[in-house]
Amino acid sequence: MILFNCDYTEGAHPRIMERLMKTNMEQTMGYGEDEYCERARTAIRKACDAPDADVHFLVGGTQSNLTVISSVLKAHQGVLCADTGHINVHETGAIEACGHKALALPCEEGKITAEQIQKEYDLHWSDESHEHMVQPKMVYISHPTELGTLYTKAELQAIREVCLACGLYLFLDGARMGYGLMAPGTDVTLADIAELTDVFYIGGTKVGALFGEAVVITNSAMKPDFRYVIKQKGGMLAKGRLLGIQFLELFEDGLYYEISKHAIDMAMLLKEGLREKGYPFFMESDTNQQFIIVEDGKIEEIRKKYGVTYLQRYDESRSVIRLCTSWATKEENVKEFLSDM
Amino acid sequence: MILFNCDYTEGAHPRIMERLMKTNMEQTMGYGEDEYCERARTAIRKACDAPDADVHFLVGGTQSNLTVISSVLKAHQGVLCADTGHINVHETGAIEACGHKALALPCEEGKITAEQIQKEYDLHWSDESHEHMVQPKMVYISHPTELGTLYTKAELQAIREVCLACGLYLFLDGARMGYGLMAPGTDVTLADIAELTDVFYIGGTKVGALFGEAVVITNSAMKPDFRYVIKQKGGMLAKGRLLGIQFLELFEDGLYYEISKHAIDMAMLLKEGLREKGYPFFMESDTNQQFIIVEDGKIEEIRKKYGVTYLQRYDESRSVIRLCTSWATKEENVKEFLSDM
Amino acid sequence: MILFNCDYTEGAHPRIMERLMKTNMEQTMGYGEDEYCERARTAIRKACDAPDADVHFLVGGTQSNLTVISSVLKAHQGVLCADTGHINVHETGAIEACGHKALALPCEEGKITAEQIQKEYDLHWSDESHEHMVQPKMVYISHPTELGTLYTKAELQAIREVCLACGLYLFLDGARMGYGLMAPGTDVTLADIAELTDVFYIGGTKVGALFGEAVVITNSAMKPDFRYVIKQKGGMLAKGRLLGIQFLELFEDGLYYEISKHAIDMAMLLKEGLREKGYPFFMESDTNQQFIIVEDGKIEEIRKKYGVTYLQRYDESRSVIRLCTSWATKEENVKEFLSDM
Amino acid sequence: MILFNCDYTEGAHPRIMERLMKTNMEQTMGYGEDEYCERARTAIRKACDAPDADVHFLVGGTQSNLTVISSVLKAHQGVLCADTGHINVHETGAIEACGHKALALPCEEGKITAEQIQKEYDLHWSDESHEHMVQPKMVYISHPTELGTLYTKAELQAIREVCLACGLYLFLDGARMGYGLMAPGTDVTLADIAELTDVFYIGGTKVGALFGEAVVITNSAMKPDFRYVIKQKGGMLAKGRLLGIQFLELFEDGLYYEISKHAIDMAMLLKEGLREKGYPFFMESDTNQQFIIVEDGKIEEIRKKYGVTYLQRYDESRSVIRLCTSWATKEENVKEFLSDM
Structure with a gap:
C-alpha cells in the first residue's frame, strides 16, 4: 500500500532523527526550559522577524488550538471561524469543552473574509439583547485552510484591520504552514503572518517533525501565564527538549522550507498529472492537499493499492477524495499513482 | 406605553399572588422538599398522565436548559437543535459553558425534522473519523418554537422514533408550552409530550407565574442525581415552596390552560386585525407570538406608544417585528393597537 | 412543628409582599432593565456609600458565587477560601464546574487571615514550578461566616492590604449580611465592606426577601460584560423587577437593618437562654446562627417538636446542632423552645 | 552538571531510539490505528494478564489523568485522592478545568486507606443535604506515590473492596509504575494492578520512553467512546505509532522491567550511601525517588555540581530535597555524588 491519506504517515525527517x-x-x-528549546525559540523569532515574540512548543494541533483559545477568552466570549474550520468540525468539541462557542461563519473554500467578520461583529453589538448572545472576541483562521486554499496578503491585512478596529484577537492555525509558505503564487511570508496576527503556530507534525507545533505569541497581552494553561490542558511535555531539538533542526538553516518545497513539488506533479487525465477538481489548491472528484467504483479500485481520504459525496455516482503529499512523498510513488489512474 | 415586547411584562396571575x-x-x-412542591408534583404528573415522572422546579428557561443538558451528556457528546434554537442563539453559550456543543441544524420556521436528525446521526457514525467529531446524543426542540410555530403529533412521533432508534435523548423546551397547547388546530396534548419525550419542561415564567419552569423527566435513566446538578448550576431555590405554590395554583384546577387560552384569543384577535389591515406576516404562527413585516419608518412611529421587539431586517426598507400576547394581555390594548395601525 | 433549621423557612417580609x-x-x-431595579440600585449605592458601584440582582447565593468568580478568573486561576467556605463545601462543586479550583485554607471558626493569604501567595510564587499549580487570584470570604462568626474591621483591612499588594481580588459573600451588620459589638459597616472589597453581595433570600442577592462591584476592572455572565450561568431573571422591587423595599428606608436587628435580638435571647441552661456552645456567635452541643438522645427529643440542623458529631454521645433565627422569628417561639429545653 | 532532579532528564532507551x-x-x-500500536496493546494485555482490557496510548501523565477522569465522571461527581496527589497539587487544576472537584484526603506519606475512603463515602451519603456536596465517584491513587511510597497488595485489595461496595471507580496513576514493580519487598505485580483497579496507566515517560503512558481499562463500562475524549482533550497523537513502537519495545521482551530494575539498584545504592553518611530521610522510600533532609547551606553547595529538587522547608535551618534515579542513571554518577556528600 502507498498512502496519500494524510501528511503524517511517516516518522520524521532523517536529519531530525539523527539529532x-x-x-x-x-x-x-x-x-x-532547556537550551535546545531556547535556541529553537531564537531561530523561530528570527524566521518570523519577531524579536519580541513568545514561543512555546506544543505536541499537536488540537492541543494548540484549545490552549491558545482558552488562554485568552473569558467565559462569555467565543471565537469566529469558518464553518469548515478544524476547531468547528474535527476536534470533538475541544473548544466547547473549554467553555467557549465556536461561532461558525459560512465559507467559500475554507476561507472567511474581513467583511464577514465585520458584519458578524456589528450584528452582535447592534442587537438590543447582545448580552444574551456569545460575544465574539477572537477570529480563528487556518493557513493553508483545511481545504488547501490560501489567504492572500491583502486578505490577511483586511482581516487584521477589522480585528484591530473591533478589538478581536486574530489567531492563525498553521498546522500546514510550510506548505502554504512554499505554494506557487503566494505572497504571504512567515514575517507577514507574525506581523498580521496576535498569535499563530507553525506546524511541525505535518512538516517533517515526529510531532510538535510552535506557538508564536506577538500580542503582549496574551503572553503572561501561558505556561500555566499549557500545563493545565495536559500539553506540557516532560522532555520538552524533544520539541526544541526538532524545531531547532527545522529552523536553524532552512530545512523547514526546503522540505515543504519538496511536498509542493510533489503536489503540483500530482495536480498536473490528474488534470491532464481529466479528473475534475473539487477545489483549486496550490498546497499539499488535492481534492478530486471520482466515480465511486473507481475509488474502490484505487483503495486496493493506495490510501486516500474520503471527503464527501459529490453527486449520486461520484465522491470527493483527498490526496496529500508531504516532505516524505516519493516522486516514484506519485508517478506510479498517476500511471495507475 | 403599552408593551407587546414579550410575554413577561407583568407579575403573576392574581390567584398566584393571593396564594x-x-x-x-x-x-x-x-x-x-416542602408539601406544596410535593402537591404540585402530583398535580403535574396527573396533567401529564405520567404517574412515574420525576418533577423538578427551576427558576428560568436558560437554567432549565443547561441543567437538563449537562445532567445527561458526557464530555464528548452534543445536542442537536434548530439553528434558531434558544440554546444555540440566545443563552450566551450556556450549553458550551457546560462543555457541550450545540449541533445546529438549518431549520424551516424554527422546526427540525426526523429526517434531518437521522441524516445527521448517519453522517456522524458513517464517518471514518467520527471520534474526531462531537457525538450527537440528544435532540433539543422547542414547542412552541422561538418563532411561534408548532410540531404536529405526527412530527413529534417521527422524531421520537428516530431518537429511539439512534439512542438519542429527546428534550422539549416548553417555555411557552401553554400557548402551544391551546393553539387552534394543534393535535398535541401535554400527555403526548410526556409520552413522546425523555424530558421536557412546562414554562411558568411566561404563562402566569412570577417565574418557574417545571422539568418533567420520564426517562428513568435520567432521574438519578438530578438534584445535584440543579444545585451545582445555581438553580436550587432556597425557598423552593415558591415554585411549588405557583405550579400548584396553575395545575390544581386548570388555571394554566385557562389563562393560556386567553393569550391565544388575544393573539388571534391581533393576527386577524393585522391581516385585515394588510400587514404581511413573516411566519404563520398560531401561538402567542406574531411576526409582521413593517416599514422602518412605521416601526419608529409604533415605538412611541407601544413596546415591540425588533427581530431582523427583512429588506432595504422593511424589518420584522415581534408582538407577544400573554395571560395578562388586555383586550382593550390589542384593540387600541389595531386601531392605531 | 416550629422550625429553627435555617433562615429561609418563611416567605417574605409583609411589606415586600404588599409591594x-x-x-x-x-x-x-x-x-x-426596569425602573424598580434602577431605583433599587440607587438605594443600594447610597447605603454602601459607593456612588460608582455597579449593582446586579441575582436570585440565589450559589448562583451569585459562581457568576462572580467565573466572571473574573482566567482558566488557570483559583480562589482562596476557608475550608469551611460555602463554595468549598456546600455548592456541589459549582466553582469547579466553571473550571476553577477552590484553594481551601484551614480555618479557625470560619475565618481566614491576612497572614494565611500572604503565606499561600508567597508559597505559590516562590515555587520553582509554580506553573504546575493553580494560581491564586481571588480571595473569597463570607461575612458572617458559615459558622456565624464575623471579621473585625481591622481584620478586613489587613486582608484588603494583602490582596492589594498581591493583586488578588477580594470577594465577600454576604448571604447573611444584615445579621452581621446588626450583630452586637461589630465595627464593620456596609460602607466599610464596599470600601474594602472588590465585589460583594447583600443577601436578600435570608433577610426578608422571597429571594435575591444584590451583587455590588466596586472594582471597575470587574464591571464590563458582567451581564453576559449572569445570562450564561442561567441567573438572568426574566421578570427582573421582582428583584428590584424587593431590594427597593428593603433599602429605601432602612427595612433591611430593622428586620436584621429583630433576628439578632431573637438570637441573643436564644443564646442567653441556652447559656443559662448550661448548654455548651460549639462556636461563639453573635449573629443569627447559634451552635450548641447536645446529647444525641436529647436531639431526637427536640426534633419531635422543633426543626434544627444537625451539623456534626462532637464526641461519642454528643453532636452539634444549629439553630437559626431570622427576620421572621417569633419571640414566643424562642421562649417556648427555651422553656422546653 | 549531573542531574538527579527528576526521572526525565535524558531521551529514550537506546533500543527504543533504534526502533x-x-x-x-x-x-x-x-x-x-497502526500495527505497532496493535502489537503493543497485545503485549501489554499479556503483561497485565488482562486479555479483555482496552489499551490506549497517551503522551503524558496530566493528559492521562484528565482524560480518564473526565471520561467517566458526571458533572456533579468528584474524585477522592490524597492531598499530596498529583491531580490535587501539580496539574494546575486540570481536573477542575474539566469541571470536577478533587476531593482531597489528608494522607500519610502519599497514601490513602480503604478506611478513609469508606468514611468519606459514608459522610457524604449520610448527610441530609448530600445533594449540596460533590458526590464522590472515583478514587485516584498513585503507585508509586508522589513521595516514593508503595501500596501493599493487601492495602490495594482493601481499597478495591470498598470501591466495589460503594460503586466507586478505582483509578491508579502509574507514571512511575516500573519503579514500583521492581522495588525490593513489594508484593504487587502488574497483573494485581490490572485485577484490582478499573483503569490505570503504565508510565513510559519516566521509564525509558521519549514520552508516553499506556492507559489500561479493564472495567467494560468505561470502555466505550474513550477515543472521543482523547481527541477532545488534545491527546490524540497524529503519528500514534510513535507510542506503539515505544511500548512494543518496552513490553515485547521485558525491557520495561529490566531498566526499571536498574533504576532501583541505583536508588538503593544512593539510599544506603546516604544512610551511612548519616543523612536523615524525610520518607522511607524503596523506589527511585529518595527524600533527604539537608542543611540549607549544604544544599547550595550541592547545587553547584548536581541538580536536585527542592521539596519543602523542614525546620529553620534544614530543607527536604528529592533525588531521582532512572533507567538512565550511571553508577559512576551516584558514586561521585556519594563521595562528594
Whole structure:
C-alpha cells in the first residue's frame, strides 16, 4: 500500500532523527526550559522577524488550538471561524469543552473574509439583547485552510484591520504552514503572518517533525501565564527538549522550507498529472492537499493499492477524495499513482 | 406605553399572588422538599398522565436548559437543535459553558425534522473519523418554537422514533408550552409530550407565574442525581415552596390552560386585525407570538406608544417585528393597537 | 412543628409582599432593565456609600458565587477560601464546574487571615514550578461566616492590604449580611465592606426577601460584560423587577437593618437562654446562627417538636446542632423552645 | 552538571531510539490505528494478564489523568485522592478545568486507606443535604506515590473492596509504575494492578520512553467512546505509532522491567550511601525517588555540581530535597555524588 491519506504517515525527517539520536543521552531540564528549546525559540523569532515574540512548543494541533483559545477568552466570549474550520468540525468539541462557542461563519473554500467578520461583529453589538448572545472576541483562521486554499496578503491585512478596529484577537492555525509558505503564487511570508496576527503556530507534525507545533505569541497581552494553561490542558511535555531539538533542526538553516518545497513539488506533479487525465477538481489548491472528484467504483479500485481520504459525496455516482503529499512523498510513488489512474 | 415586547411584562396571575400572600408566613423546609412542591408534583404528573415522572422546579428557561443538558451528556457528546434554537442563539453559550456543543441544524420556521436528525446521526457514525467529531446524543426542540410555530403529533412521533432508534435523548423546551397547547388546530396534548419525550419542561415564567419552569423527566435513566446538578448550576431555590405554590395554583384546577387560552384569543384577535389591515406576516404562527413585516419608518412611529421587539431586517426598507400576547394581555390594548395601525 | 433549621423557612417580609402585590399588573421591561431595579440600585449605592458601584440582582447565593468568580478568573486561576467556605463545601462543586479550583485554607471558626493569604501567595510564587499549580487570584470570604462568626474591621483591612499588594481580588459573600451588620459589638459597616472589597453581595433570600442577592462591584476592572455572565450561568431573571422591587423595599428606608436587628435580638435571647441552661456552645456567635452541643438522645427529643440542623458529631454521645433565627422569628417561639429545653 | 532532579532528564532507551530509527520511513495510518500500536496493546494485555482490557496510548501523565477522569465522571461527581496527589497539587487544576472537584484526603506519606475512603463515602451519603456536596465517584491513587511510597497488595485489595461496595471507580496513576514493580519487598505485580483497579496507566515517560503512558481499562463500562475524549482533550497523537513502537519495545521482551530494575539498584545504592553518611530521610522510600533532609547551606553547595529538587522547608535551618534515579542513571554518577556528600 502507498498512502496519500494524510501528511503524517511517516516518522520524521532523517536529519531530525539523527539529532534526536545524537543528543539522546544528554541530561537537560524538563518542561521546555532547556537550551535546545531556547535556541529553537531564537531561530523561530528570527524566521518570523519577531524579536519580541513568545514561543512555546506544543505536541499537536488540537492541543494548540484549545490552549491558545482558552488562554485568552473569558467565559462569555467565543471565537469566529469558518464553518469548515478544524476547531468547528474535527476536534470533538475541544473548544466547547473549554467553555467557549465556536461561532461558525459560512465559507467559500475554507476561507472567511474581513467583511464577514465585520458584519458578524456589528450584528452582535447592534442587537438590543447582545448580552444574551456569545460575544465574539477572537477570529480563528487556518493557513493553508483545511481545504488547501490560501489567504492572500491583502486578505490577511483586511482581516487584521477589522480585528484591530473591533478589538478581536486574530489567531492563525498553521498546522500546514510550510506548505502554504512554499505554494506557487503566494505572497504571504512567515514575517507577514507574525506581523498580521496576535498569535499563530507553525506546524511541525505535518512538516517533517515526529510531532510538535510552535506557538508564536506577538500580542503582549496574551503572553503572561501561558505556561500555566499549557500545563493545565495536559500539553506540557516532560522532555520538552524533544520539541526544541526538532524545531531547532527545522529552523536553524532552512530545512523547514526546503522540505515543504519538496511536498509542493510533489503536489503540483500530482495536480498536473490528474488534470491532464481529466479528473475534475473539487477545489483549486496550490498546497499539499488535492481534492478530486471520482466515480465511486473507481475509488474502490484505487483503495486496493493506495490510501486516500474520503471527503464527501459529490453527486449520486461520484465522491470527493483527498490526496496529500508531504516532505516524505516519493516522486516514484506519485508517478506510479498517476500511471495507475 | 403599552408593551407587546414579550410575554413577561407583568407579575403573576392574581390567584398566584393571593396564594403566595396567604401562605407567606407558614414555615416550610427549603430546597423544594416542602408539601406544596410535593402537591404540585402530583398535580403535574396527573396533567401529564405520567404517574412515574420525576418533577423538578427551576427558576428560568436558560437554567432549565443547561441543567437538563449537562445532567445527561458526557464530555464528548452534543445536542442537536434548530439553528434558531434558544440554546444555540440566545443563552450566551450556556450549553458550551457546560462543555457541550450545540449541533445546529438549518431549520424551516424554527422546526427540525426526523429526517434531518437521522441524516445527521448517519453522517456522524458513517464517518471514518467520527471520534474526531462531537457525538450527537440528544435532540433539543422547542414547542412552541422561538418563532411561534408548532410540531404536529405526527412530527413529534417521527422524531421520537428516530431518537429511539439512534439512542438519542429527546428534550422539549416548553417555555411557552401553554400557548402551544391551546393553539387552534394543534393535535398535541401535554400527555403526548410526556409520552413522546425523555424530558421536557412546562414554562411558568411566561404563562402566569412570577417565574418557574417545571422539568418533567420520564426517562428513568435520567432521574438519578438530578438534584445535584440543579444545585451545582445555581438553580436550587432556597425557598423552593415558591415554585411549588405557583405550579400548584396553575395545575390544581386548570388555571394554566385557562389563562393560556386567553393569550391565544388575544393573539388571534391581533393576527386577524393585522391581516385585515394588510400587514404581511413573516411566519404563520398560531401561538402567542406574531411576526409582521413593517416599514422602518412605521416601526419608529409604533415605538412611541407601544413596546415591540425588533427581530431582523427583512429588506432595504422593511424589518420584522415581534408582538407577544400573554395571560395578562388586555383586550382593550390589542384593540387600541389595531386601531392605531 | 416550629422550625429553627435555617433562615429561609418563611416567605417574605409583609411589606415586600404588599409591594409585589401593588405593582403586580404594571408592565415593565425584563432582565433588570426596569425602573424598580434602577431605583433599587440607587438605594443600594447610597447605603454602601459607593456612588460608582455597579449593582446586579441575582436570585440565589450559589448562583451569585459562581457568576462572580467565573466572571473574573482566567482558566488557570483559583480562589482562596476557608475550608469551611460555602463554595468549598456546600455548592456541589459549582466553582469547579466553571473550571476553577477552590484553594481551601484551614480555618479557625470560619475565618481566614491576612497572614494565611500572604503565606499561600508567597508559597505559590516562590515555587520553582509554580506553573504546575493553580494560581491564586481571588480571595473569597463570607461575612458572617458559615459558622456565624464575623471579621473585625481591622481584620478586613489587613486582608484588603494583602490582596492589594498581591493583586488578588477580594470577594465577600454576604448571604447573611444584615445579621452581621446588626450583630452586637461589630465595627464593620456596609460602607466599610464596599470600601474594602472588590465585589460583594447583600443577601436578600435570608433577610426578608422571597429571594435575591444584590451583587455590588466596586472594582471597575470587574464591571464590563458582567451581564453576559449572569445570562450564561442561567441567573438572568426574566421578570427582573421582582428583584428590584424587593431590594427597593428593603433599602429605601432602612427595612433591611430593622428586620436584621429583630433576628439578632431573637438570637441573643436564644443564646442567653441556652447559656443559662448550661448548654455548651460549639462556636461563639453573635449573629443569627447559634451552635450548641447536645446529647444525641436529647436531639431526637427536640426534633419531635422543633426543626434544627444537625451539623456534626462532637464526641461519642454528643453532636452539634444549629439553630437559626431570622427576620421572621417569633419571640414566643424562642421562649417556648427555651422553656422546653 | 549531573542531574538527579527528576526521572526525565535524558531521551529514550537506546533500543527504543533504534526502533524509531528503523521504522522511521514506513508509512502507517495515524491516531493509534497502526500495527505497532496493535502489537503493543497485545503485549501489554499479556503483561497485565488482562486479555479483555482496552489499551490506549497517551503522551503524558496530566493528559492521562484528565482524560480518564473526565471520561467517566458526571458533572456533579468528584474524585477522592490524597492531598499530596498529583491531580490535587501539580496539574494546575486540570481536573477542575474539566469541571470536577478533587476531593482531597489528608494522607500519610502519599497514601490513602480503604478506611478513609469508606468514611468519606459514608459522610457524604449520610448527610441530609448530600445533594449540596460533590458526590464522590472515583478514587485516584498513585503507585508509586508522589513521595516514593508503595501500596501493599493487601492495602490495594482493601481499597478495591470498598470501591466495589460503594460503586466507586478505582483509578491508579502509574507514571512511575516500573519503579514500583521492581522495588525490593513489594508484593504487587502488574497483573494485581490490572485485577484490582478499573483503569490505570503504565508510565513510559519516566521509564525509558521519549514520552508516553499506556492507559489500561479493564472495567467494560468505561470502555466505550474513550477515543472521543482523547481527541477532545488534545491527546490524540497524529503519528500514534510513535507510542506503539515505544511500548512494543518496552513490553515485547521485558525491557520495561529490566531498566526499571536498574533504576532501583541505583536508588538503593544512593539510599544506603546516604544512610551511612548519616543523612536523615524525610520518607522511607524503596523506589527511585529518595527524600533527604539537608542543611540549607549544604544544599547550595550541592547545587553547584548536581541538580536536585527542592521539596519543602523542614525546620529553620534544614530543607527536604528529592533525588531521582532512572533507567538512565550511571553508577559512576551516584558514586561521585556519594563521595562528594
